[in-house]
Amino acid sequence: xxxxxxxxxxxxxxxxxxxxxxxxxxxxxEHDVTVVDADTGMANLxxxxxxxxxxxxxxxxxxxxxxxxxxxxTYERFGMRVVPCGTDLAAFAAAxxxxxxxxxxxxxxxxxxxxxxxxxxxxxxxxxxPVVLADRVxxxxxxxxxxxxxxLKVQEYALSYDTGVAGVLFNRVRDPAAVxxxxxxxxxxxxxxxxxxxxxxDAAAAARRAGEPLLAHAxxxxxxxxxxxxxxxxxxxxxxxxxxxxxxxxxxxPDEP
Amino acid sequence: MTPDGTPVFDRxxxxxxxxxAAALDxxxxxxxxxxxxxxxxxxxxxxxxxGIRDGVPVAARHAGxxxxxxxxxxxxxxxxxxxxxxxxxxxxxADAGGAVDPAVPADLLASDVDLAARxxxxxxADAGGxxxxxxxxxxxxxxxxxxAGIRERAREEAARRxxxxxxxxxxx
Numbered sequence: 001x002x003x004x005x006x007x008x009x010x011x012x013x014x015x016x017x018x019x020x021x022x023x024x025x026x027x028x029x030e031h032d033v034t035v036v037d038a039d040t041g042m043a044n045l046x047x048x049x050x051x052x053x054x055x056x057x058x059x060x061x062x063x064x065x066x067x068x069x070x071x072x073x074t075y076e077r078f079g080m081r082v083v084p085c086g087t088d089l090a091a092f093a094a095a096x097x098x099x100x101x102x103x104x105x106x107x108x109x110x111x112x113x114x115x116x117x118x119x120x121x122x123x124x125x126x127x128x129x130p131v132v133l134a135d136r137v138x139x140x141x142x143x144x145x146x147x148x149x150x151x152l153k154v155q156e157y158a159l160s161y162d163t164g165v166a167g168v169l170f171n172r173v174r175d176p177a178a179v180x181x182x183x184x185x186x187x188x189x190x191x192x193x194x195x196x197x198x199x200x201x202d203a204a205a206a207a208r209r210a211g212e213p214l215l216a217h218a219x220x221x222x223x224x225x226x227x228x229x230x231x232x233x234x235x236x237x238x239x240x241x242x243x244x245x246x247x248x249x250x251x252x253x254p255d256e257p
Numbered sequence: 258m259t260p261d262g263t264p265v266f267d268r269x270x271x272x273x274x275x276x277x278a279a280a281l282d283x284x285x286x287x288x289x290x291x292x293x294x295x296x297x298x299x300x301x302x303x304x305x306x307x308g309i310r311d312g313v314p315v316a317a318r319h320a321g322x323x324x325x326x327x328x329x330x331x332x333x334x335x336x337x338x339x340x341x342x343x344x345x346x347x348x349x350x351a352d353a354g355g356a357v358d359p360a361v362p363a364d365l366l367a368s369d370v371d372l373a374a375r376x377x378x379x380x381x382a383d384a385g386g387x388x389x390x391x392x393x394x395x396x397x398x399x400x401x402x403x404x405a406g407i408r409e410r411a412r413e414e415a416a417r418r419x420x421x422x423x424x425x426x427x428x429x
Contacts, residue, residue, distance in 0.1 A: 012284030012312065013347055042279060044345065047263040087267040121282035125422040132424050145397045149407055156411035161424060172347075177391035186398040189408075205348065208263060 001238035004104065004114040004248075005166055006038070006134035006158075009141060010150030012120040015171040016140045017044045018204050020117040021078075021213035022224065023138070023169075026231030028079040031112035036104065037085035038130040039119040040097045046084035049077055050211040057084050059091035062099045070106045078216050083107065097126035101133060105245035112238055122157060131157055133248055135239065136164035139190070143170050143178035143197075148186070155190060167192035169230050172200045196230030198223050260288035260306065260353075262346030269294075271338045274367030280343060281312035281372075281379060287346040288353055289314075291366075293336035305333040307362060308353025309343075313380045314362045318354025325355030327365075334365045 007020040017037075024035045037045035037058060046052050054075060060068035075082045083103070086092070108114060116134055119127035131137055137158045141151040155165055168190050170179045179197040187194060201223035207214040215224050265285070270276055276289060289307040307330075308316035319329035333339075359380040360373035397403070418424070 012282075013286055015347075042265045042283060042285075042343070044263065044265045047265075087264060092268060119282075120284060123278075123282040125418075125424075127282075128418070128422070128424070143391075143394055145393050148394065148397065152404065152407050153411040153414075156408050157415040160412055160415035160419065175391050178394040181391055181395045181398060185395065189398070189404055 002108045002111050002114060002241045002244050003136070003236050003238045004108065004116065004134045004244060006116045006118045006130040006137045006163070007140060008118040008131055008137050008154050008158075009120050009139065009147070010122055010154040011141075011147050013172075014120070014140045014142050014147060015198075015204060016120060017048050017117055018208065018214055019138075019140045019169060019171050019198070019227065020045070020115050021048055021080075022215050022227035023231045023234070024080045024113075024115050025078050025213055025215040026228045027113050027115075027234070027236070031236060032081075032110065033079075033113045033115065034074070034081040034083065034107050034111040035115045035117065036083040036107065038100060038116040040085055040092065040095055040100070040126060041119060041124075043085035043087045045082070045117050046086070047211060048208055048213060049075075049082050049084065051075055051077070051082065051084045052211065054084065057086035057091070058100075058103065059086040059088065059095045061103050062095035062097060063091070064094070064096070070103055074107070078213055081107075081111070097129060100126075100129060101248040104133060105248040108241050108244045108248065113236055122153060128157060131163055132161045134158075134163050135237075135244070136166040136192075138166050138195070138234070139168045139192075140171050141168060142172050143175065143182055148182070152189060159191065165191035166234055167195035167230075169195045170197040172204075173197050174200050193233065195233045196226050198226040198230065260290065260344045260346070261348075261351050262287045262344030264342055265345045266341065266343035269338050269340050272367055273333075273337060273339055273341070274363060274369040274372050276339075276341045276343065277314070277363050277367060277369075277376070278372055280309050281376060284312040285343060285345055286310050286312075286349060287344045288350045290342045290344070291333055292340040293333065294338050294340070303336070305329055306353050307357075308350030310349060311379070311381065313359045313376055314357055315359065316350060316353035316355060317357045317362070326357050327361045329354055330357060330362050330365045337366075
């Protein structure tokens with residue numbers, strides 16, 4: 001039984017990768033969690049998860065006649081399975097993002113929760129693909145006008161592709177009053193609940209520098225606590241793994257990155 | 258010297274516009290290090306550094322000539338292919354030299370008029386300004402007509418692109 005979430009923002013700088021790993025670690029207390037760096041154009045997750053020096057990454061699974069297996073590029077870290085993406089030129093040039101669907105279909109067999117760390121853009125086919133493939137999106141937003149506007153766009157894309165909205169997670173919050181405004185005035189614009197409000201916290205930057213997820217690096221920090229609360233509000237609705245895998249394999253996907 | 262931040266992109270690109278567009282699409286904040294192909298022989302002296310905020314180039318410095326701003330960008334022009342490393346650093350670009358007009362790198366390095374226009378448009382008139390405030394968020398959320406328009410346009414765009422991109426099955 002598995003549910004696939006695309007963790008998406010539509011805009012960079014919202015702390016999406018930090019949020020993906022934090023939700024993953026929190027959900028791993030109760031579920032088998034697999035986290036995939038689905039931003040094949042600009043890898044990031046490997047640096048947050050201490051995987052910068054690994055040999056096999058998602059890129060190696062997306063090439064013609066791949067020698068690597070999904071197991072080779074899957075790393076047991078922090079209580080989760082993590083599939084990082086690489087930053088290397090040759091691997092990126094040879095990678096076909098369309099193969100992501102087959103990789104995710106295979107990963108679905110062994111997970112309760114799949115978190116796809118999605119590109120912070122809607123600018124290309126491959127960037128939108130995780131939103132198309134997922135059951136639901138988690139929108140990671142800052143409570144600012146540009147981020148809310150982009151979040152609404154991602155939501156409409158998701159709904160257009162029959163992908164649900166699991167909720168909105170406000171991150172890097174400097175002004176809690178802005179989040180309250182959204183709760184009171186804007187909650188109706190979003191299809192899912194507000195999962196939480198995570199304060200801007202130096203611990204997140206320190207964790208990134210240390211190459212560890214926030215919940216491993218500073219589990220008692222204010223931000224880590226807020227992420228755990230948000231994960232607890234996320235109602236996981238696992239579907240049949242075979243159905244999910246089949247849906248991924250059937251998805252019509254782009255020819256070009 | 259390696260800039261602070263997380264390396265998120267490390268590639269040789271024939272067209273520097275590719276990396277400027279990637280940084281813009283993702284609203285990257287950090288530093289881009291561009292090393293022209295022949296600079297490998299110059300022990301890094303031909304390398305240029307761009308400071309980027311919210312996807313928009315804001316500063317430039319050239320290691321070899323010591324020039325900054327638009328001059329530093331000019332020193333890099335016509336020198337591709339480049340090895341480009343992008344470092345994400347939410348704390349902002351550090352030590353990236355003198356201020357540069359947001360569109361200058363796209364103009365000089367990529368001769369890409371459309372990208373230059375997108376970058377100019379994306380550049381904040383007053384960085385960190387009122388769009389971040391609770392009052393601005395409140396005013397935005399109260400404007401139902403604007404929000405309905407954003408959603409409607411996004412739906413139309415998603416449907417149009419589904420057709421273009423072959424996602425049509427997903428929308429049926």
